[in-house]
Amino acid sequence: MTETGNATPTEGEGDLEVVEVVTTGVDEDGNVVVDDVVVMVDQEGHVVATDETIAIETPEGDVLVDETFSVAGEDGELRPVEEDLTVVEAGDSGD
Numbered sequence: 001m002t003e004t005g006n007a008t009p010t011e012g013e014g015d016l017e018v019v020e021v022v023t024t025g026v027d028e029d030g031n032v033v034v035d036d037v038v039v040m041v042d043q044e045g046h047v048v049a050t051d052e053t054i055a056i057e058t059p060e061g062d063v064l065v066d067e068t069f070s071v072a073g074e075d076g077e078l079r080p081v082e083e084d085l086t087v088v089e090a091g092d093s094g095d
Contacts, residue, residue, distance in 0.1 A: 015042060015043045016040045016041065016042055016048065017040070017041050017043075018038060018039070018040055018041075019038070019039045019041060020036065020037065020038045020039075021036075021037045021039075022034065022035070022036045022037075023035045023036075029058075029059075030058070030059040031056050031057065031058050031059070032056070032057045033054070033055070033056050034053075034054070034055045034056075035052070035053075035054050036052070036053045036054075036055075037050060037051070037052045037053075038050065038051040038052075046072065046076065047072060047078065048071065048072050049069070049070065049071045049072065050068075050069070050070045050078060051067070051068075051069050051070075052067070052068050052070075053065065053066070053067045054066045054067075058090075060090050061090030061091070062087070062088065062089050062090050063086075063087070063088045064085070064086070064087050064088075065084075065085070065086045065087075066083070066084075066085050066086075067083065067084045067085075068080050068082070068083045069081055069082040069083075
Protein backbone atom coordinates (compact mmCIF):
# COMPACT_ATOMS: atom_id res chain seq x y z
CA MET A 1 0.00 0.00 0.00
CA THR A 2 1.29 3.46 -0.84
CA GLU A 3 1.29 5.64 2.27
CA THR A 4 1.71 9.24 3.30
CA GLY A 5 1.56 10.41 6.88
CA ASN A 6 1.16 13.67 8.74
CA ALA A 7 1.53 14.18 12.50
CA THR A 8 0.00 17.35 13.90
CA PRO A 9 0.43 18.13 17.63
CA THR A 10 -1.98 20.64 19.13
CA GLU A 11 -2.61 22.00 22.59
CA GLY A 12 -5.11 19.91 24.51
CA GLU A 13 -7.13 20.80 27.55
CA GLY A 14 -5.24 21.12 30.82
CA ASP A 15 -2.22 18.85 31.01
CA LEU A 16 -3.00 16.86 27.84
CA GLU A 17 -1.55 17.21 24.36
CA VAL A 18 -3.46 16.08 21.28
CA VAL A 19 -1.57 14.50 18.37
CA GLU A 20 -3.26 13.59 15.09
CA VAL A 21 -1.70 11.32 12.47
CA VAL A 22 -3.36 10.84 9.08
CA THR A 23 -2.15 8.10 6.75
CA THR A 24 -3.53 7.61 3.24
CA GLY A 25 -2.84 5.03 0.60
CA VAL A 26 -4.12 2.61 -1.99
CA ASP A 27 -4.03 -1.12 -1.25
CA GLU A 28 -3.37 -3.96 -3.70
CA ASP A 29 -7.11 -4.23 -4.52
CA GLY A 30 -7.36 -0.54 -5.52
CA ASN A 31 -9.16 0.53 -2.35
CA VAL A 32 -8.40 4.03 -1.08
CA VAL A 33 -7.63 3.81 2.64
CA VAL A 34 -7.47 6.74 5.07
CA ASP A 35 -6.43 6.08 8.68
CA ASP A 36 -6.92 9.07 11.01
CA VAL A 37 -5.66 8.58 14.58
CA VAL A 38 -6.12 11.23 17.28
CA VAL A 39 -4.15 10.55 20.47
CA MET A 40 -4.34 12.32 23.84
CA VAL A 41 -1.03 12.21 25.72
CA ASP A 42 -0.35 13.33 29.29
CA GLN A 43 2.68 15.39 30.38
CA GLU A 44 4.69 12.22 31.06
CA GLY A 45 4.14 10.95 27.51
CA HIS A 46 1.56 8.29 28.39
CA VAL A 47 -1.29 7.74 25.94
CA VAL A 48 -4.58 8.22 27.81
CA ALA A 49 -7.07 7.95 24.94
CA THR A 50 -7.26 7.39 21.18
CA ASP A 51 -9.88 7.97 18.52
CA GLU A 52 -9.12 6.08 15.30
CA THR A 53 -11.17 6.38 12.14
CA ILE A 54 -10.43 4.13 9.19
CA ALA A 55 -12.24 4.97 5.95
CA ILE A 56 -12.05 2.66 2.93
CA GLU A 57 -13.50 3.45 -0.51
CA THR A 58 -13.58 0.64 -3.06
CA PRO A 59 -13.13 1.16 -6.81
CA GLU A 60 -16.88 0.42 -7.10
CA GLY A 61 -17.69 3.40 -4.84
CA ASP A 62 -18.64 1.48 -1.69
CA VAL A 63 -17.47 3.15 1.54
CA LEU A 64 -16.70 1.59 4.93
CA VAL A 65 -15.99 3.77 7.97
CA ASP A 66 -14.79 2.16 11.21
CA GLU A 67 -14.32 4.42 14.25
CA THR A 68 -12.91 3.11 17.54
CA PHE A 69 -12.54 5.16 20.73
CA SER A 70 -10.19 3.67 23.35
CA VAL A 71 -9.04 4.75 26.81
CA ALA A 72 -6.13 3.58 28.94
CA GLY A 73 -6.95 1.34 31.86
CA GLU A 74 -5.22 1.43 35.23
CA ASP A 75 -2.55 -0.89 33.81
CA GLY A 76 -1.85 1.54 30.96
CA GLU A 77 -3.26 -0.75 28.25
CA LEU A 78 -5.69 0.78 25.75
CA ARG A 79 -9.19 -0.69 25.80
CA PRO A 80 -11.87 0.02 23.19
CA VAL A 81 -14.92 1.59 24.83
CA GLU A 82 -16.92 2.41 21.71
CA GLU A 83 -16.85 1.26 18.10
CA ASP A 84 -19.02 2.44 15.23
CA LEU A 85 -19.03 0.74 11.82
CA THR A 86 -20.81 2.29 8.85
CA VAL A 87 -21.07 0.78 5.36
CA VAL A 88 -22.53 2.72 2.44
CA GLU A 89 -22.89 0.91 -0.86
CA ALA A 90 -22.43 2.77 -4.15
CA GLY A 91 -25.74 4.19 -5.32
CA ASP A 92 -27.26 4.03 -1.82
CA SER A 93 -29.01 7.33 -1.17
CA GLY A 94 -29.03 6.77 2.59
CA ASP A 95 -32.83 6.74 2.77
